[in-house]
Amino acid sequence: MADGGGRRDIVTYGVRLHERGFVAATDGNLSARLGDKGFLATPTGLPKEELREEVVAVLDGEGRPLSGKPSSEWPMHYAIYRLRPDVGAVVHAHPPFATALACSGHAIDRPFLSEAVISLGTVPLVPFELPSTGELAERVARTLSGHDAVLMANHGAVTVGPDVRTAYYRMETLEQTARIFLYAELLGGGRPLPQDTVEHLKGLGAGYRMAELPAPVCEHCPVAAGEDGLYLRREELVKLLAEFGSLYPGMGIK
Numbered sequence: 001m002a003d004g005g006g007r008r009d010i011v012t013y014g015v016r017l018h019e020r021g022f023v024a025a026t027d028g029n030l031s032a033r034l035g036d037k038g039f040l041a042t043p044t045g046l047p048k049e050e051l052r053e054e055v056v057a058v059l060d061g062e063g064r065p066l067s068g069k070p071s072s073e074w075p076m077h078y079a080i081y082r083l084r085p086d087v088g089a090v091v092h093a094h095p096p097f098a099t100a101l102a103c104s105g106h107a108i109d110r111p112f113l114s115e116a117v118i119s120l121g122t123v124p125l126v127p128f129e130l131p132s133t134g135e136l137a138e139r140v141a142r143t144l145s146g147h148d149a150v151l152m153a154n155h156g157a158v159t160v161g162p163d164v165r166t167a168y169y170r171m172e173t174l175e176q177t178a179r180i181f182l183y184a185e186l187l188g189g190g191r192p193l194p195q196d197t198v199e200h201l202k203g204l205g206a207g208y209r210m211a212e213l214p215a216p217v218c219e220h221c222p223v224a225a226g227e228d229g230l231y232l233r234r235e236e237l238v239k240l241l242a243e244f245g246s247l248y249p250g251m252g253i254k
């Protein structure tokens with residue numbers, strides 16, 4: 001089972017959804033699979049910019065809350081996890097351009113943007129169902145069995161990935177693609193790539209995967225571990241402080 005990330009990822013990318021204008025107020029929700037142990041999900045009713053690690057809800061492997069109150073769309077997330085064991089994270093948001101397409105009945109089903117073909121594929125439109133219902137959960141989960149992003153009619157979008165970071169960036173790619181799609185329509189309509197080019201682009205997918213972030217030195221440090229010598233290792237720092245202390249005895253460093 002995929003391991004999609006921890007509380008920190010939920011907070012980092014939840015806040016980013018708000019900062020990028022992909023959600024307003026209490027809109028949207030994120031979740032991550034914790035291997036075969038259970039799930040984390042954003043809480044219901046809390047603006048994403050106010051997210052903190054301690055308010056993230058925890059659910060068991062059957063999707064039942066253990067602590068906190070998960071988003072009202074949690075059943076949709078859980079339905080996706082059940083159908084896609086490879087999925088480690090789910091992001092649901094209302095990004096304006098993607099949602100505008102979804103409100104006017106458009107799918108992003110024509111391959112006109114080369115890099116979107118590689119990283120996102122086509123994005124189908126799921127017919128309208130009331131929010132937070134089993135019908136919506138089933139429709140979205142079934143459609144995502146063959147895609148990594150869907151538009152939800154008169155509502156918003158859902159993206160999935162092996163981890164929260166990938167699922168979040170798919171939402172960003174989806175919104176950028178939707179914006180370009182709209183501008184292309186205003187300029188007379190996008191011109192789709194030929195089918196043989198689309199097949200070639202799909203074959204390039206592996207080479208275009210997002211690089212993994214190196215592990216941080218410690219959970220409080222934003223910098224990467226210093227294997228390349230760019231950052232000081234602990235023993236180097238201790239040695240430097242000792243030298244500093246002997247040069248400036250008045251500082252009291254030993």
Ligand SMILES: [Zn+2]
Pocket residue numbers: 027028092093094131155156
């Ligand atoms: Zn929504």
